[in-house]
Amino acid sequence: MQTLTTLYQRPTYSLTLRDNRSLRYVAFFYLYVMQGIPAGFALYALANYLTANGLTPAAVGSFAAVVGFPWSIQFVWGPLIDKHQESAMGRRRPWVLLAQSMAFLASLGLLLVHDPVSELSLLSGAFFIHSIFASVQDASVDALAISVIPESERGRITAVMRGGFLGGIALGSALLSVLIRSQGFFTAALTQSMLLLTLTLVTFFIKEERGDALFSFEKRQNGKSAYLAEASVSHQNVSLRWLFQELFRGLTSRKSLLLFLPMLVYYSSQAIFNRAYSVHLIQRLGWADTDVSVLQGTFGTVVIIAVLMLGGYLADRVGAAKLLLFMMAFNSVSFLVFNSLSAYWTDPAVAKAGLIAWSMMDPGFSVASMPVLMALCRKQVEGSQFTTYMALVNLADILGAYVSGQAQMHLSAPTIGLICGGLVLTALLVSSRVILGKNNRL
Numbered sequence: 236m237q238t239l240t241t242l243y244q245r246p247t248y249s250l251t252l253r254d255n256r257s258l259r260y261v262a263f264f265y266l267y268v269m270q271g272i273p274a275g276f277a278l279y280a281l282a283n284y285l286t287a288n289g290l291t292p293a294a295v296g297s298f299a300a301v302v303g304f305p306w307s308i309q310f311v312w313g314p315l316i317d318k319h320q321e322s323a324m325g326r327r328r329p330w331v332l333l334a335q336s337m338a339f340l341a342s343l344g345l346l347l348v349h350d351p352v353s354e355l356s357l358l359s360g361a362f363f364i365h366s367i368f369a370s371v372q373d374a375s376v377d378a379l380a381i382s383v384i385p386e387s388e389r390g391r392i393t394a395v396m397r398g399g400f401l402g403g404i405a406l407g408s409a410l411l412s413v414l415i416r417s418q419g420f421f422t423a424a425l426t427q428s429m430l431l432l433t434l435t436l437v438t439f440f441i442k443e444e445r446g447d448a449l450f451s452f453e454k455r456q457n458g459k460s461a462y463l464a465e466a467s468v469s470h471q472n473v474s475l476r477w478l479f480q481e482l483f484r485g486l487t488s489r490k491s492l493l494l495f496l497p498m499l500v501y502y503s504s505q506a507i508f509n510r511a512y513s514v515h516l517i518q519r520l521g522w523a524d525t526d527v528s529v530l531q532g533t534f535g536t537v538v539i540i541a542v543l544m545l546g547g548y549l550a551d552r553v554g555a556a557k558l559l560l561f562m563m564a565f566n567s568v569s570f571l572v573f574n575s576l577s578a579y580w581t582d583p584a585v586a587k588a589g590l591i592a593w594s595m596m597d598p599g600f601s602v603a604s605m606p607v608l609m610a611l612c613r614k615q616v617e618g619s620q621f622t623t624y625m626a627l628v629n630l631a632d633i634l635g636a637y638v639s640g641q642a643q644m645h646l647s648a649p650t651i652g653l654i655c656g657g658l659v660l661t662a663l664l665v666s667s668r669v670i671l672g673k674n675n676r677l
Contacts, residue, residue, distance in 0.1 A: 251442045252383045259384065262441055263392055264399035266376045269335065269434045271403020273342070273369060276427055277302045277362050278636070279408035281351060282510075284415055286517050287524035288352045296510065296640020300633050301359040305366040307630030312374040313619030314478040323451040325443030327379035327618070334372035335435040341365040342431055345424035351415075370626075377625055378618030381609055383443065390555055393605040397598045406430065412525050478616055485613040485620045493669045494611065495624060497662035498604050499631045501563060504655035505597050506635025507642065508570070512593065515648035516586060527590070555606035556670045562600040563663040569596070570656025577649035 252259055278299055285295050320326040344361040351358045384392050407427065414423040442449065485491060516522040569592070579585045612620040642651050 248442060248445060250440055251445045251447075252379075253444045256388070258441070259388070259392060260395050263376075263380060263384075263396045264402070265434055265437065266331070267396045267399030268403040268406070269338075269431060270369060270373055270376075271400040271405075272407040272427055272430055273338075273362070273365060273403075274400075275404035275407020275409075276411045276423070277407075279404065280412035280415060280423075281358070283412065283513060283517065283524035283527050285352060285355070286514055290352065290355070291640075292510075292514050292643040293640040294355070295514075296637045298355060298359050299510070299636035299640075302362040302366055303629060303633035303636070305363065305370045306373065307626055307633055309370040309374045309626040309629070310482075310619070310623035312371050313378065313622035313626075314475055314482065314616075316375055316378050316622070317478055317616060317618045318475055321454045323448045323453045325447040327375055327382060328438075328441075328443045328447065330375035331372060331379060332435070332438055334368055334375055335431070335438060337368040338365060338372055339428060339431045339435055341368050342424070342428040345427070346421060348420060348424070351420055370629075373625065374618075374622040377622050379443065381612065381617050381621050386609075389606040389609055390552075390602065394602045396605075397601045401598055416525055478619060481613055481616040482619045482623065485611070485616060486623060488611075490669060491611050494607060494666060495627075497563075497666045498600075498608075499627060500658050500662040501566070501600060502597070502628050502631040503635040503638075504570070504658045505566075505600075506632045507639040508648070508652045508655045509593060509597075510636050510639040511643055511648040511651045512590070514643060515580070516590070519648075520581065520586065522586075555603045555610075558603035559600070559607055560663065560667055560670055562596070562603055563659060563666060566596050566600065567656050567660040567663055569593075570652055570659060574649040574652030574656065577647075577652075 249255060250258060252262060282295050282299060285298065286292070316327065316330050322329040324332075341361075341364045344364055345358075348354050348358050348361060380392070380396065411423040411427060414426060439449065486495075513527055516527055517524055573589060573593075576585075580589070608624045609617075609621060611624075639651070646654075
């Protein structure tokens with residue numbers, strides 16, 4: 236009599252990422268939805284809620300920094316994920332399932348918070364614990380992506396991934412913002428937990444490769460996948476020291492530094508201004524926090540996802556590197572023009588258009604930057620290197636939120652925006668020398 240594991244290992248099992256193109260699009264969309272929900276809840280719905288209830292920009296910025304800090308050190312998880320790939324359930328999938336399960340349990344810790352405003356330390360601590368496991372999930376999903384996505388699909392699937400993240404932010408921002416005001420924080424936190432549980436259960440039915448078991452505590456035969464047969468080094472016999480050395484070489488290569496450091500400037504500038512603009516709308520122009528959160532999470536997200544799909548197509552057709560330069564140029568001009576016309580922000584139509592348009596900058600840039608970063612990754616440490624890139628991008632977002640809170644104590648939002656425009660323009664000049672150079676192979 237055949238066992239369930241044997242039945243599930245049949246090549247005809249259709250929910251296999253390596254062999255099913257449509258499944259790759261669906262799976263990476265919802266896997267990033269899972270990452271976006273808590274981000275939207277904490278960094279949009281709750282941050283706007285705390286701002287509307289009188290907390291200073293510095294306090295809200297510190298909250299955002301605490302929530303996001305574990306994401307900035309997720310490079311620690313990359314080498315461990317690359318080192319331990321011997322499970323019969325797949326190379327990356329066991330890490331994804333473990334991290335998702337722990338993130339769900341950690342999300343339940345938010346139910347201990349009764350009043351987010353008066354219990355800010357407890358709120359920050361609960362989100363911090365959740366973010367630790369969510370960062371492991373992010374690292375494992377990034378490693379999974381770079382392992383199974385063909386190079387010809389990277390632009391489009393990158394757009395799907397970012398679209399999923401923004402879709403999650405839409406749920407976390409718009410839906411949970413409304414629930415906080417109408418049903419209370421407990422209901423909003425419980426809703427987040429149930430959404431995470433549902434999507435975690437879905438993952439248990441998706442395989443990485445057709446020879447993997449759906450569930451098993453055994454190791455894969457010979458410690459390697461058939462798809463890794465061409466590898467010159469067995470991942471299971473490689474030391475962590477070797478992995479970290481290769482990772483360091485990949486990160487500190489000249490091309491990596493000259494391309495990635497400008498990307499960090501771009502992401503930091505976005506985070507700094509986006510937070511300053513939201514605070515300006517709420518505290519200076521009198522917008523309700525729910526209006527800001529719902530606009531960011533509904534209509535804005537629909538427009539952004541449409542832009543992402545177009546950007547993914549262009550990244551695959553005209554090249555991600557060229558699209559990267561275009562987005563930097565467009566963003567720097569937008570910074571300078573929009574903030575020079577700050578006197579018109581009092582017009583609700585202009586302010587709404589700005590909020591939606593500005594939300595498009597990060598995802599539009601990401602759909603170009605992620606394929607470029609994937610191309611920079613070294614073989615056999617590609618999961619670790621890409622995860623480290625993403626960790627540093629997250630760190631840029633965190634520092635941006637913190638710096639924004641401090642800067643707003645001394646500078647107006649338009650002034651902050653003009654400075655950010657100058658920084659992005661400088662980043663453009665550095666990146667263009669590499670991308671437009673004669674020896675560029677991106």
